[in-house]
Amino acid sequence: MQPIKRLTPFIAVTGQLEPADMGAVAAGGFRCLINNCPDDEEQAQPGDDDLRRAAEAAGLDYHSLPVVSGQIGDAEAAAFRRLLERVKGPVLAFSRSGTRSAGLWALAEAHHLAPDSLLQTARAASYDLGALLPRLEQRWRSQPEAPRYDVLVIGGGAAGCAVSASLLKRAPDLRIAVVEPSERHYYQPGWTLVGAGVFDCARTERAMARCIPRGVQWIRAAAAAFEPERQQVVLEDGSRLGYRALVVCPGLVLDWDAIEGARETLGRNGVTSNYLFELAPYTWRQVQALRRGRALFTQPPLPIKCAGAPQKAMYLSCNHWLRQGVLPDIQVEFCSAAATLFGVADFVPPLMRYVARYDARLAFSHNLIKVDGEAHKAWFAVTDADGTTRTEEREFDFLHLVPPQRAPAFVRQSPLANAEGWLEVDHATLRHPRYPDIFSLGDVCSAPNAKTAAAVRKQAPVVAENLIAQLVGRAPRAAYDGYGSCPLTVERGKVILAEFGYCGKLLPSLPWDPRVPRRLAWELKTRGLPSIYFDLMLKGHEWLAGPRRPDRLQLPADCDLVREKKGC
Numbered sequence: 001m002q003p004i005k006r007l008t009p010f011i012a013v014t015g016q017l018e019p020a021d022m023g024a025v026a027a028g029g030f031r032c033l034i035n036n037c038p039d040d041e042e043q044a045q046p047g048d049d050d051l052r053r054a055a056e057a058a059g060l061d062y063h064s065l066p067v068v069s070g071q072i073g074d075a076e077a078a079a080f081r082r083l084l085e086r087v088k089g090p091v092l093a094f095s096r097s098g099t100r101s102a103g104l105w106a107l108a109e110a111h112h113l114a115p116d117s118l119l120q121t122a123r124a125a126s127y128d129l130g131a132l133l134p135r136l137e138q139r140w141r142s143q144p145e146a147p148r149y150d151v152l153v154i155g156g157g158a159a160g161c162a163v164s165a166s167l168l169k170r171a172p173d174l175r176i177a178v179v180e181p182s183e184r185h186y187y188q189p190g191w192t193l194v195g196a197g198v199f200d201c202a203r204t205e206r207a208m209a210r211c212i213p214r215g216v217q218w219i220r221a222a223a224a225a226f227e228p229e230r231q232q233v234v235l236e237d238g239s240r241l242g243y244r245a246l247v248v249c250p251g252l253v254l255d256w257d258a259i260e261g262a263r264e265t266l267g268r269n270g271v272t273s274n275y276l277f278e279l280a281p282y283t284w285r286q287v288q289a290l291r292r293g294r295a296l297f298t299q300p301p302l303p304i305k306c307a308g309a310p311q312k313a314m315y316l317s318c319n320h321w322l323r324q325g326v327l328p329d330i331q332v333e334f335c336s337a338a339a340t341l342f343g344v345a346d347f348v349p350p351l352m353r354y355v356a357r358y359d360a361r362l363a364f365s366h367n368l369i370k371v372d373g374e375a376h377k378a379w380f381a382v383t384d385a386d387g388t389t390r391t392e393e394r395e396f397d398f399l400h401l402v403p404p405q406r407a408p409a410f411v412r413q414s415p416l417a418n419a420e421g422w423l424e425v426d427h428a429t430l431r432h433p434r435y436p437d438i439f440s441l442g443d444v445c446s447a448p449n450a451k452t453a454a455a456v457r458k459q460a461p462v463v464a465e466n467l468i469a470q471l472v473g474r475a476p477r478a479a480y481d482g483y484g485s486c487p488l489t490v491e492r493g494k495v496i497l498a499e500f501g502y503c504g505k506l507l508p509s510l511p512w513d514p515r516v517p518r519r520l521a522w523e524l525k526t527r528g529l530p531s532i533y534f535d536l537m538l539k540g541h542e543w544l545a546g547p548r549r550p551d552r553l554q555l556p557a558d559c560d561l562v563r564e565k566k567g568c
Contacts, residue, residue: 004028005098005125009409010089013101013125017094018046019054025092026058034083034093036101038066061087067100077107084108102127110139111238114227146232148242149177151467153216154223154233156180156208158188158456158537159249159442165213165540166464177217177241179233185211186277187533189453192309192489195274195283195400196316198526205277211538223250226414228435245467248416248423249442250408252305252451258369258404265373271399274313275305286398287317292329293397296378298368299336300404305443305451307343308486308498310336310402311351317400318358319491332360333394335380337367343450344504347488347496350515354490366392368401407444422446427502429476430463436470439463449502450484457537458483461547478547483507487525495521 001024002015016037017025025033033055039048048064055062063083067076084091084105093101106118106129115136122129151167153160156178164176190204212218219241225234226248232240254275256262265271270290272283295317299310314334321327334341334355341355341362342348355362363380369391370379378399380392406412412421416432423440425432427447432438441459443451458480465478482502487495494517501507508514536543 002098004092005102005127007102007105007121007125011084011091011093011105013098013105013127014092014094015098016042016045016096017051019050022051022054022058022060025055026060028092030060030090030092032061032087032089032091033063034080034087034091034101035062035064036067036093036095036104038068041069041096063087065104067095067104069096069100072100072103072107074107077104080104081108081111099127099129103129103132106132106136107139110136111143113225113234114230115140143240146240146242149217149244150175150471151177151245151247152233152241152243153178153247153249155248155250155442155444156182156185156212156218157249157251157442158453158533159251159460160247161185161211161213161538162456162460162540163247163249163441163463164216165538166460166542167467168213168215169540169542170464171468172215175217176215177219178212179219179221179223179235179241180208180212181220181222183208183220187453187530189306189487189533190530191274191277191280192312192316193526194280195272195313196287196320196489196492197284198316198492201277201281203530206534211534213539224410226410226416228415228438231437244437245471246438247463247467248411248438248440248444250411250444252405252443253408255404255406258300259401260370261373262371262401262403265371269373269376270397271371271373271401273401273403274309275402283313283400287320290321290330290398291326294331294333294395295398296394296396296400297332297334298366298378298399298401299334299338300402301337301367302343303451304402304405306486307450308488310334310400311341312489313400314360315354315358315488315490316492317398318360322358323492327358332358333363334360335363335366335368335394337365339364342498344498344500344506346500346504346506346515347498350496350517351488351490371399371401405443411444416440418446420446427482428479429466430459430480431466431470431476439467447480447482449480449482450486450500452484452486453533453537454485454499455483457542458547460537461542465547480547481505481507485509487521487529489522489525490517493522494519495525497521497524 001021004012004014006012052062095101102122160178185206185208187204190199193199194201221235223233224236232242267282270286272279274280274283297314321330365383366380369381378394381389382392383389407421418424423444425440425445430439441463442456449455462478462480466476469477486498489495496517499507
């Protein structure tokens, strides 16, 4: 079998296949085959019927699109494009050497991908398609001009809606569009409370149409790629949108596949996660049902959305079991991939008092890698002090797991990403260091702050100020100090309102010691914050969130963000 060369995550090409190769193709994760070889092109070449039977026996979809070598016409390229639009991938196309299939792919994608990009991708796979350059350029030039906006915002979550509202507050005449495929908008900080029986799910969702600011065009689509040199964004359907300034804030993705067996058992066998809207109610049902046994709570490697949420689930569950009188019969363990309980040292002592109160066992440097729900077993990669890693098995009756998290693929694989895959920004101005017309905020940006909705509340005015300055040719006018807030619900009725910025600097909004659990903070968390989120932040009301000037950014003297803005 000839080497398989991947062009995109969706399609790969290879040379002539044999019926005996079909099992290996299926084992490689492919779901569909496209044969571009005419019958009898070479002696001893397997026939199309034989290939089809072998492919279908291996569970593969099979399509035949024969093209004579050196004679790829527009009709064949269009037929190949139609195939790609309707088949389920990943797809493997094959021809005698694979070059013909690579050429069909390039011509099929030329309606929305630049010629240089297509040729470079093919060259990386060892295919020289330079002879197709005139046709690729002709197809590229024939595309209609992309609609152009003053500001294009990618993502309609907390960050996208808040920054759009802040922009319109400052410049009502801006032509702004938000690209967002989802019909529902979620207040994700409320899911921890749903999992503790405090909130109903309905309190945490609204129709997206109610959250997109009035005066902003909502484009119901998903972004697929960036073309920063052309000031354009490519959508999944291949169409393009132009911009004068771009804001990238699509949030992050939950990588459930990083934990073997997680997808198969979520919502069953006592395995749950407050990180999913659909599962938070199941968390509460399982907490109520558990009377004895072992309860595991996990935290993956950072960064993740609201790094305090995994332990909030533990505290609220333990508090319920304590009130029900069953906590002595439940062995509670918090298994975290981190080396400490919380990233800001000031809040560790009060949190440890609750850990002791609930008699919970802490297991640091424990990263969940596998779950067997039916067997009620979980496996962790444990890193010892000397750096060696071993695997530990644990049984459980209740498992609240949190998956690793990362930027969406179209961000990770773009020229806008840093080495870790996050949208690269200057940590103070939130502007891209290489593309000054591009900004980012929210969970996807590379700033080393807590990934919380509270951070977005402070970031949105900074991006709005600096983006408008960019449009009129001025230097950035505002700086972000890394503010984030994590209301740590340590018991039902009390919260440690942790507010902090870059390098752990405490940034309390209210005149009290933020390390003390308070009833008033619980009232703010359960009664005030949902309204502040939906009715103030998403509508451009910047309560206690006014941006600072860059020269007034105050950080600890030993913080290396002071001058170089590196991660803490």
